[in-house]
Amino acid sequence: MERKMVERRTVIMASVGPRYDKEENLIGWQARVIRKGYPTRSKTFRGKKEAEAWARSIESEMDKGVWRDTSAAERTTLEETLNRYAEEIIPTKKGDGAREIGFLRQWQARPIACRFMAAIDGQDVTASIKEMEGEGKGANTIRLHLALLSHLFEVARKEWRMSSLVNPVELVRKPKLPQGRDRRLVGDEEVRLVAECRAISPELAAIAVIAIETAMRQGEIMSLIWDKIDLAKRTVMLDNTKNGDKRIVPLSSKAVEALRVLPRRLDGKVWTYSDDGMRTGYKRACKRADIIGLTFHDLRHEATSRLFEKGFNPVEVSAITGHKTLQMLKRYTHLRAEDLAKRMG
Numbered sequence: 001m002e003r004k005m006v007e008r009r010t011v012i013m014a015s016v017g018p019r020y021d022k023e024e025n026l027i028g029w030q031a032r033v034i035r036k037g038y039p040t041r042s043k044t045f046r047g048k049k050e051a052e053a054w055a056r057s058i059e060s061e062m063d064k065g066v067w068r069d070t071s072a073a074e075r076t077t078l079e080e081t082l083n084r085y086a087e088e089i090i091p092t093k094k095g096d097g098a099r100e101i102g103f104l105r106q107w108q109a110r111p112i113a114c115r116f117m118a119a120i121d122g123q124d125v126t127a128s129i130k131e132m133e134g135e136g137k138g139a140n141t142i143r144l145h146l147a148l149l150s151h152l153f154e155v156a157r158k159e160w161r162m163s164s165l166v167n168p169v170e171l172v173r174k175p176k177l178p179q180g181r182d183r184r185l186v187g188d189e190e191v192r193l194v195a196e197c198r199a200i201s202p203e204l205a206a207i208a209v210i211a212i213e214t215a216m217r218q219g220e221i222m223s224l225i226w227d228k229i230d231l232a233k234r235t236v237m238l239d240n241t242k243n244g245d246k247r248i249v250p251l252s253s254k255a256v257e258a259l260r261v262l263p264r265r266l267d268g269k270v271w272t273y274s275d276d277g278m279r280t281g282y283k284r285a286c287k288r289a290d291i292i293g294l295t296f297h298d299l300r301h302e303a304t305s306r307l308f309e310k311g312f313n314p315v316e317v318s319a320i321t322g323h324k325t326l327q328m329l330k331r332y333t334h335l336r337a338e339d340l341a342k343r344m345g
Contacts, residue, residue: 016029033059076117112124195289207221215307
């Protein structure tokens with residue numbers, strides 16, 4: 001028995017002692033816990049009782065095997081962690097990361113950035129949500145900001161020795177997304193739009209036709225290269241999609257014809273337009289065609305809805321559009337009641 005007691009003393013030791021400043025004035029009580037197999041833990045408190053209670057709690061957690069090292073999270077601010085995220089994580093993601101860097105810098109400008117990681121809770125995140133709402137940010141924009149913060153906490157917890165962290169984003173109510181846009185082409189808007197695009201540039205007209213016929217995203221359309229297009233099989237291979245998955249998109253006869261008449265560039269790209277140039281040209285065409293409230297992204301809604309109206313089932317449509325869930329597919333689908341009535345007979 002005596003030998004076991006001696007062994008225990010060599011394994012664990014908790015001590016509480018006073019701390020003084022240079023003038024020998026008492027500034028607090030330091031608790032220190034040393035146990036074999038664990039890093040030494042110490043913390044200073046104003047009162048001796050608080051220090052003793054903290055030491056007992058650490059010992060108890062070690063006895064139960066539930067202790068987690070909180071030192072890294074307790075000494076690292078959110079701002080510092082965001083800097084590390086910018087250096088190590090964002091460069092590994094798709095794209096140039098400009099949008100995420102923008103979100104990150106906005107988090108660093110908020111009061112929450114000064115808090116230590118271990119101290120951030122749901123109330124801090126809720127306060128930040130209210131700040132963003134006060135700034136006029138929409139629900140989807142706020143959710144994108146929260147997605148970055150949530151991923152940062154997960155990375156810190158799993159990879160940066162902050163395993164004690166609880167992800168505070170999971171503890172808050174996120175802004176509810178508004179219902180998806182239901183703007184579709186009406187009347188002769190498609191004819192007018194394509195005509196005005198062609199008046200600006202045949203290439204711009206081809207881009208509009210491809211969007212309406214294939215339901216591809218703007219980024220997917222603008223990154224097309226001829227090596228990935230098979231006009232004989234009427235398919236396009238997309239390697240760089242938003243979801244990160246490769247996708248083969250079938251081409252309608254109108255889409256094939258729009259591509260077939262285009263001149264071939266030496267660099268292998270399909271378009272001479274940049275993203276910004278295309279958007280500027282599209283807005284100009286809408287204005288000249290007297291079309292109000294039709295974004296380029298609305299053409300993806302239009303194309304997706306038309307696929308259902310042609311009789312494709314949800315699995316087939318999702319294979320074409322790249323939507324991961326039925327809920328997202330539903331947000332992009334707006335069937336006209338008059339068209340459904342015709343099918344009812």
